[in-house]
Amino acid sequence: MDGEGRLALLLLLFMFSLLSRVSDSHPHSSAIRAASNETVKRASDTVAEVAAYADVAKRIIELAVFGAAQNRSYKRLADFADTIGSRVSGSPNLDMAIKYMFSVMKQDGLDVHLEPVKIPHWVRGTESAEMIEPRVKNLAVLGLGSSVGTPPEGIEAEVLVVQSFEELKCRASEATGKIVVFNQPFISYGETVAYRAYGASEAAKLGAVATLIRSVTPYSINSPHTGWQDYQDGVKRIPTACITVEDAELMWRFSQRKQKIVVRLKMGAKTLPDADSFNTVAEIRGWQHPEQVVLLSGHLDSWDVGQGAMDDGGGAMISWEALSLIKDLGLRPRRTLRTVLWTAEEQGGVGAQQYFNLHKVNMSNFDLVMESDLGTFAPVGLRFTGSDAAQKVMEEVVKLLAPINTTKLELNGEGTDISPWMQAGVPGASLHVADSRYFWFHHSEGDTMTVQNPRDMDLCSALWAVVAYVVADLQDMLPR
Amino acid sequence: MDGEGRLALLLLLFMFSLLSRVSDSHPHSSAIRAASNETVKRASDTVAEVAAYADVAKRIIELAVFGAAQNRSYKRLADFADTIGSRVSGSPNLDMAIKYMFSVMKQDGLDVHLEPVKIPHWVRGTESAEMIEPRVKNLAVLGLGSSVGTPPEGIEAEVLVVQSFEELKCRASEATGKIVVFNQPFISYGETVAYRAYGASEAAKLGAVATLIRSVTPYSINSPHTGWQDYQDGVKRIPTACITVEDAELMWRFSQRKQKIVVRLKMGAKTLPDADSFNTVAEIRGWQHPEQVVLLSGHLDSWDVGQGAMDDGGGAMISWEALSLIKDLGLRPRRTLRTVLWTAEEQGGVGAQQYFNLHKVNMSNFDLVMESDLGTFAPVGLRFTGSDAAQKVMEEVVKLLAPINTTKLELNGEGTDISPWMQAGVPGASLHVADSRYFWFHHSEGDTMTVQNPRDMDLCSALWAVVAYVVADLQDMLPR
Numbered sequence: 017m018d019g020e021g022r023l024a025l026l027l028l029l030f031m032f033s034l035l036s037r038v039s040d041s042h043p044h045s046s047a048i049r050a051a052s053n054e055t056v057k058r059a060s061d062t063v064a065e066v067a068a069y070a071d072v073a074k075r076i077i078e079l080a081v082f083g084a085a086q087n088r089s090y091k092r093l094a095d096f097a098d099t100i101g102s103r104v105s106g107s108p109n110l111d112m113a114i115k116y117m118f119s120v121m122k123q124d125g126l127d128v129h130l131e132p133v134k135i136p137h138w139v140r141g142t143e144s145a146e147m148i149e150p151r152v153k154n155l156a157v158l159g160l161g162s163s164v165g166t167p168p169e170g171i172e173a174e175v176l177v178v179q180s181f182e183e184l185k186c187r188a189s190e191a192t193g194k195i196v197v198f199n200q201p202f203i204s205y206g207e208t209v210a211y212r213a214y215g216a217s218e219a220a221k222l223g224a225v226a227t228l229i230r231s232v233t234p235y236s237i238n239s240p241h242t243g244w245q246d247y248q249d250g251v252k253r254i255p256t257a258c259i260t261v262e263d264a265e266l267m268w269r270f271s272q273r274k275q276k277i278v279v280r281l282k283m284g285a286k287t288l289p290d291a292d293s294f295n296t297v298a299e300i301r302g303w304q305h306p307e308q309v310v311l312l313s314g315h316l317d318s319w320d321v322g323q324g325a326m327d328d329g330g331g332a333m334i335s336w337e338a339l340s341l342i343k344d345l346g347l348r349p350r351r352t353l354r355t356v357l358w359t360a361e362e363q364g365g366v367g368a369q370q371y372f373n374l375h376k377v378n379m380s381n382f383d384l385v386m387e388s389d390l391g392t393f394a395p396v397g398l399r400f401t402g403s404d405a406a407q408k409v410m411e412e413v414v415k416l417l418a419p420i421n422t423t424k425l426e427l428n429g430e431g432t433d434i435s436p437w438m439q440a441g442v443p444g445a446s447l448h449v450a451d452s453r454y455f456w457f458h459h460s461e462g463d464t465m466t467v468q469n470p471r472d473m474d475l476c477s478a479l480w481a482v483v484a485y486v487v488a489d490l491q492d493m494l495p496r
Numbered sequence: 497m498d499g500e501g502r503l504a505l506l507l508l509l510f511m512f513s514l515l516s517r518v519s520d521s522h523p524h525s526s527a528i529r530a531a532s533n534e535t536v537k538r539a540s541d542t543v544a545e546v547a548a549y550a551d552v553a554k555r556i557i558e559l560a561v562f563g564a565a566q567n568r569s570y571k572r573l574a575d576f577a578d579t580i581g582s583r584v585s586g587s588p589n590l591d592m593a594i595k596y597m598f599s600v601m602k603q604d605g606l607d608v609h610l611e612p613v614k615i616p617h618w619v620r621g622t623e624s625a626e627m628i629e630p631r632v633k634n635l636a637v638l639g640l641g642s643s644v645g646t647p648p649e650g651i652e653a654e655v656l657v658v659q660s661f662e663e664l665k666c667r668a669s670e671a672t673g674k675i676v677v678f679n680q681p682f683i684s685y686g687e688t689v690a691y692r693a694y695g696a697s698e699a700a701k702l703g704a705v706a707t708l709i710r711s712v713t714p715y716s717i718n719s720p721h722t723g724w725q726d727y728q729d730g731v732k733r734i735p736t737a738c739i740t741v742e743d744a745e746l747m748w749r750f751s752q753r754k755q756k757i758v759v760r761l762k763m764g765a766k767t768l769p770d771a772d773s774f775n776t777v778a779e780i781r782g783w784q785h786p787e788q789v790v791l792l793s794g795h796l797d798s799w800d801v802g803q804g805a806m807d808d809g810g811g812a813m814i815s816w817e818a819l820s821l822i823k824d825l826g827l828r829p830r831r832t833l834r835t836v837l838w839t840a841e842e843q844g845g846v847g848a849q850q851y852f853n854l855h856k857v858n859m860s861n862f863d864l865v866m867e868s869d870l871g872t873f874a875p876v877g878l879r880f881t882g883s884d885a886a887q888k889v890m891e892e893v894v895k896l897l898a899p900i901n902t903t904k905l906e907l908n909g910e911g912t913d914i915s916p917w918m919q920a921g922v923p924g925a926s927l928h929v930a931d932s933r934y935f936w937f938h939h940s941e942g943d944t945m946t947v948q949n950p951r952d953m954d955l956c957s958a959l960w961a962v963v964a965y966v967v968a969d970l971q972d973m974l975p976r
Contacts, residue, residue: 094749095753098746098749098750099630099631100631101631101633150579151579151580151581153581156941235717236717236942236946237715237716237717237719237936237937237940237941237942238719238802238940238941238942238944239717239718239719261946262941262942262944262945262946265944265945265946266578266944266945269574269578269945270578273575322718456717457717460717460718461636461717461718461742462716462717462718462742464718464742464745464746465742465745465746465749466716466741466742466745
């Protein structure tokens with residue numbers, strides 16, 4: 017999109033936003049209030065109070081899994097992801113995605129508005145990597161977010177292959193002028209991602225001219241994975257990209273045989289000025305305490321490969337679907353249910369951080385923050401972070417999920433985008449799903465609708481909706 | 497390699513071949529014969545005769561799995577596949593592979609010779625596919641072996657997506673001028689491969705201008721798979737390629753929504769005149785009936801993607817390793833053990849067919865033909881085709897594999913390259929391995945050393961060596 021196009025979009029979105037804030041009436045408020053009153057209970061008796069939601073929980077689950085809403089979140093995700101494709105921070109696709117979601121959630125009868133955020137704008141450009149010695153071989157490669165590019169003619173250099181930061185330190189004297197290849201084994205995403213995040217700066221400190229990192233995945237079919245990387249202040253910024261597990265292992269074997277390896281890397285990557293974007297916010301306003309909020313969320317941006325169906329189209333869609341299910345049943349909770357579709361999560365939770373900075377002044381009104389960003393496969397349970405007292409309430413809430421057999425409350429709610437709230441003491445919850453293949457597809461061309469399943473998404477949506485609705489409708493906010 | 501280079505190679509290989517046939521002496525023949533005599537037994541009592549090989553079977557297994565040969569077939573495969581890479585029919589890499597194997601098997605002390613074969617020479621050229629409508633998206637693509645190319649400017653046409661040949665017939669009137677996309681579900685390789693093999697001609701009969709076939713795999717990380725396809729005589733030859741599961745499903749969803757799809761396909765594929773190649777043959781000649789043969793085999797050619805480590809580097813290496821193990825133990829059976837590394841299997845078993853045509857005159861001397869071409873993962877059992885009487889013998893032979901828990905004799909030995917022999921009544925055996933992921937990597941960039949495992953290959957080698965040695969050393973050939 018050109019500059020004028022972007023400006024027009026911004027104006028349009030701003031107008032939509034104004035309209036949405038003005039029209040604050042709920043045509044079916046009374047019906048909604050009546051439904052909510054079905055579940056009035058004594059605040060002093062949490063167990064009984066929560067248990068009284070069994071019927072409404074069943075109705076939500078019925079609707080999502082067997083009723084009119086069956087397959088809906090999957091279909092919504094397919095329509096969205098197929099139409100727009102990947103949505104990297106700063107791209108026209110991300111603008112389109114925000115516009116699309118604004119429009120469809122508005123059509124769905126939700127209160128929708130946009131909140132502006134300045135976001136990073138890194139562009140991949142053309143890129144390639146080729147092994148020249150000991151034999152010529154094309155290397156599948158994905159430059160890493162925030163990486164600098166190479167000169168147009170590329171960087172051609174001998175390779176030093178290491179398996180760890182420790183080995184790199186031991187072989188520091190060999191790194192000067194080399195392309196350092198990290199062939200670290202996959203332990204877990206949380207642990208192994210350090211190589212992707214810090215490999216470039218660690219190698220640059222020793223005089224390396226570029227780094228190629230084994231993709232952070234337990235499984236590969238020649239699949240490179242991209243992701244964010246962090247240059248350290250005061251360290252030379254060298255180009256960095258991920259290669260496949262297979263090619264990292266190949267170069268490791270060559271190096272074990274003392275064979276000289278030479279690689280030519282070309283990357284057209286660059287960072288443009290920060291772009292305009294938005295967090296997309298949709299609400300069902302609470303009838304009793306509209307200022308109090310249960311927040312559901314997923315992020316709308318993705319990497320620039322695949323469709324971003326799994327990361328995090330699914331999380332965004334179930335956070336919309338949860339509101340739709342509640343609306344369809346004519347329910348309206350005491351507190352506001354707010355779905356936020358974050359922007360620029362992949363660039364370090366930029367949209368979410370901005371949202372926190374703007375809204376933390378009202379922190380005492382945030383009842384529960386929820387994030388789904390680890391897949392919407394078959395749900396296993398709810399992860400939760402909060403006080404012991406809050407945990408006791410949540411243990412009762414997840415019992416309502418007996419019809420879908422996900423009554424497990426686990427510790428440690430997680431997610432880049434809700435962590436500032438949790439760190440500040442707001443209760444937080446995230447979705448734990450069954451599929452261990454998440455990191456097979458993560459940040460790769462394999463993140464498409466093919467990995468999604470309609471029934472799994474129905475179950476995730478049901479869980480998400482039940483938890484959000486019940487917490488938002490209890491007499492009291494969750495204890496801190 | 498240029499014309500002169502190829503000529504020089506041919507001459508060199510021919511000379512090696514002559515030398516290998518001339519030097520037919522076995523420096524350690526007497527030791528080998530002595531070892532073989534350990535297992536003399538009554539021909540009338542098959543059970544006891546075979547059981548007497550328990551010790552030698554254990555020694556082979558010990559050597560392969562725990563002894564000096566541990567990891568050897570894996571290491572041999574890694575050295576080979578890393579050095580040469582993929583080896584498509586007609587390529588300089590295939591020439592190099594033959595030269596390499598000739599040389600290393602010679603160094604290993606085996607009798608090696610080459611048998612010339614004329615083989616197809618299809619070259620991929622540059623290729624790309626792009627969806628233009630309803631949105632622009634690059635499609636990962638692999639042209640299919642024997643496909644014609646497109647004009648240099650490509651073919652741009654509307655797409656007709658079907659899920660089956662039946663649906664194509666029903667919608668015959670819609671196919672004219674279109675690119676037909678087959679989004680057939682994966683049932684099994686044997687069944688589903690019909691779409692890859694015959695899709696182009698079936699669509700061309702209805703006036704289609706090209707076909708894109710969903711890759712024949714149960715699993716994908718945006719991975720296109722290539723393979724051979726068969727034009728029908730008298731039907732227009734249209735370009736044909738495989739796309740990914742993900743993109744086939746994407747276009748199917750678009751078509752279900754009645755969205756117009758337009759694709760631009762460019763393929764530089766062409767077929768050059770047949771090339772010179774060889775079957776590579778290595779032997780331990782039998783001390784009593786050298787003219788009688790137990791044949792072990794795998795094919796040396798691969799597709800032009802990945803390393804051909806799995807298909808069929810592994811099969812080739814265990815067929816070499818089996819001979820090495822037997823030689824290392826100072827064994828020499830009554831009959832000749834012959835390893836044949838076929839050429840141009842991927843083009844329809846061309847090398848194997850030529851071998852059959854040349855050697856079928858001696859068919860009565862072929863005791864057992866063995867092929868490994870479905871992976872060298874953890875072995876499950878031996879598949880066998882032969883008379884009931886032969887089966888009874890083989891049931892005893894596999895009992896010797898108790899130390900590696902693969903005593904199962906299954907029906908239906910299989911393999912493109914041994915099928916002419918089996919059809920002619922020669923007993924045939926193939927390896928059944930555990931890994932159901934074979935077709936995830938098959939004919940894709942994912943066919944690399946990363947999918948191989950040293951221990952699994954040791955087990956395969958042990959099984960292969962025990963079966964081949966014992967059958968080759970029994971008093972009698974297997975009954976027909």
